[in-house]
Amino acid sequence: MSGLSAGSADSKAVQQLSTDFAKLRKELTDATNFLPPYNQRQCELQLKEVEGSLEKLRTAAAPKPKFAFKRKAVPSVQSPLPTASPASRDAPEKAVVVTSSNATPSTGVTISGRSHEFIDLSSLPPSVSATDLIISDLDHCVLYMLPRPGLEDDTARDVRITALHARNVRNSVLIMPMIEGSALLHDVSQCVLALGCHQYRMHTSTQTDVYISLASNPVIEHCKEIRFANYPRFLQRAGDEYPSTLTVQDFSHIRPTPSPNWSILPEDAVSPEEHWPKPGVADNIDVDLVLQRLLPSSRG
Amino acid sequence: MGLLTIIRKNRQKEKEMRILFLGLDNAGKTTILKKLNGEDIMGISPTLGFNIKTFVHRKYTLNIWDVGGQRTLRPYWRNYFEQTDALVWVVDSGDRLRMNDCKEELHGLLLEDRLAGASLLIFANKQDLQGSMSSTEIRDALDLLSIKSHRWKILPCSAMTGENLVEGLDWVVDDVAGRLYYSTTTEDAMPRQGASPVVVH
Ligand SMILES: Nc1nc2c(ncn2[C@@H]2O[C@H](COP(=O)(O)OP(=O)(O)OP(=O)(O)O)[C@@H](O)[C@H]2O)c(=O)[nH]1
Ligand SMILES: [Mg+2]
Numbered sequence: 001m002s003g004l005s006a007g008s009a010d011s012k013a014v015q016q017l018s019t020d021f022a023k024l025r026k027e028l029t030d031a032t033n034f035l036p037p038y039n040q041r042q043c044e045l046q047l048k049e050v051e052g053s054l055e056k057l058r059t060a061a062a063p064k065p066k067f068a069f070k071r072k073a074v075p076s077v078q079s080p081l082p083t084a085s086p087a088s089r090d091a092p093e094k095a096v097v098v099t100s101s102n103a104t105p106s107t108g109v110t111i112s113g114r115s116h117e118f119i120d121l122s123s124l125p126p127s128v129s130a131t132d133l134i135i136s137d138l139d140h141c142v143l144y145m146l147p148r149p150g151l152e153d154d155t156a157r158d159v160r161i162t163a164l165h166a167r168n169v170r171n172s173v174l175i176m177p178m179i180e181g182s183a184l185l186h187d188v189s190q191c192v193l194a195l196g197c198h199q200y201r202m203h204t205s206t207q208t209d210v211y212i213s214l215a216s217n218p219v220i221e222h223c224k225e226i227r228f229a230n231y232p233r234f235l236q237r238a239g240d241e242y243p244s245t246l247t248v249q250d251f252s253h254i255r256p257t258p259s260p261n262w263s264i265l266p267e268d269a270v271s272p273e274e275h276w277p278k279p280g281v282a283d284n285i286d287v288d289l290v291l292q293r294l295l296p297s298s299r300g
Numbered sequence: 301m302g303l304l305t306i307i308r309k310n311r312q313k314e315k316e317m318r319i320l321f322l323g324l325d326n327a328g329k330t331t332i333l334k335k336l337n338g339e340d341i342m343g344i345s346p347t348l349g350f351n352i353k354t355f356v357h358r359k360y361t362l363n364i365w366d367v368g369g370q371r372t373l374r375p376y377w378r379n380y381f382e383q384t385d386a387l388v389w390v391v392d393s394g395d396r397l398r399m400n401d402c403k404e405e406l407h408g409l410l411l412e413d414r415l416a417g418a419s420l421l422i423f424a425n426k427q428d429l430q431g432s433m434s435s436t437e438i439r440d441a442l443d444l445l446s447i448k449s450h451r452w453k454i455l456p457c458s459a460m461t462g463e464n465l466v467e468g469l470d471w472v473v474d475d476v477a478g479r480l481y482y483s484t485t486t487e488d489a490m491p492r493q494g495a496s497p498v499v500v501h
Pocket of ligand 2: 329330331345346347366367368369
């Protein structure tokens with residue numbers, strides 16, 4: 001390992017090394033049961049060195065994408081979102097703002113408990129320009145969080161998403177922009193996701209295609225039949241960087257053998273552009289049609 | 301002279317502290333440590349295993365252990381309990397869907413004999429996110445007021461802006477030092493039990 005110089009690395013080799021390194025780390029973690037603290041410490045220091053060299057190799061192999069948090073200096077004190085105006089004109093009864101009973105409640109944008117719906121940025125409170133997003137309990141929905149420039153209402157505006165938490169999403173398509181922070185998902189099944197993010201963690205999920213762009217290693221745990229592909233070009237927006245190296249780590253399968261729980265979506269299984277909902281189209285999106293075209297289960 | 305006393309005496313010379321960073325995955329443990337250490341925080345992947353950071357803060361050498369919080373790694377947390385002076389529990393304050401998991405994992409740890417006597421700092425991290433719960437909300441969601449076994453404090457913070465990170469370390473160092481180094485009863489190797497909680501916010 002120490003013999004490798006930063007000049008000679010291609011990304012395949014780096015990928016292999018990353019996997020080997022992950023295994024070493026796991027072995028050391030396992031060994032902490034019986035290794036005396038001094039030896040643990042020495043091993044850890046050695047691993048650290050290796051990690052350092054690996055990091056250099058990685059940088060050399062794939063020039064670091066410029067993807068970065070573009071957050072403007074947000075004041076770090078609690079700054080609750082302005083309360084959603086209940087007069088949100090489309091669907092006033094579908095409140096998306098969670099308010100706790102506390103005296104000075106913090107608020108966040110939640111989209112929850114929907115089925116057979118097309119949900120776009122107009123579902124968010126009109127005043128929101130940047131927010132973290134919680135998505136839970138969706139079934140047969142198409143969630144489209146990109147601006148739709150053809151429209152002249154607030155679905156045309158741009159909302160920055162700073163972090164994503166999702167739980168219990170089924171038979172749905174989620175189309176997200178480049179998320180500045182991390183994405184954390186649980187209990188997702190038979191879905192298609194498209195997103196960019198800083199980090200990606202997916203738990204207890206099955207049969208889902210993930211079109212993703214990120215600069216760190218996407219992680220799955222207790223998942224089955226997850227397929228990864230690069231974030232589709234036609235969803236990409238000018239000005240954003242879309243890193244495209246994927247080194248998926250399956251925390252449920254740290255072994256020399258490849259994880260049976262995920263694969264790379266084969267080229268011919270990548271959904272063509274015309275199957276994805278089109279931004280800027282004013283007429284109603286046919287949710288069932290989109291689901292039928294995109295969902296892995298219906299495409300076999 | 302018992303073994304613990306000897307260990308304590310040795311440590312007293314070096315002024316070392318062992319601090320354990322735990323919390324659910326995605327809480328921001330690694331990011332906080334890198335930020336504190338002045339390192340780049342963009343290229344961080346979820347932790348598979350653990351990291352050790354050693355840095356000098358004020359006149360103390362802090363050995364900080366940052367262990368991955370993914371569910372498959374949590375059973376390994378116990379391998380790091382020995383000799384822990386302080387536990388720093390990091391919370392993703394925007395992770396409303398998992399506050400209950402977070403509470404259960406924390407309260408489970410507090411029952412561990414080998415962590416008895418450790419100071420407990422709770423970092424309510426990611427306060428820069430708009431939807432984050434405040435430290436008061438998190439105090440309630442994690443039922444911190446019921447903790448009688450450890451001296452504890454909760455601080456709102458952000459690994460992105462750096463808000464309150466150093467303040468958190470300061471509290472840890474002061475609290476541990478008050479116990480380890482300024483106590484005149486070094487012969488008494490028992491950790492202080494049932495001390496009154498320090499509550500902030
Ligand atoms: N907005 C915001 N994001 C943060 C903050 N702290 C961490 N993050 C992001 O949260 C994600 C998780 O951070 P990590 O430091 O990897 O979390 P961890 O607790 O070490 O996670 P594990 O290693 O899986 O246990 C990353 O995408 C970070 O950039 C914060 O204060 N504000
Ligand atoms: Mg980590």
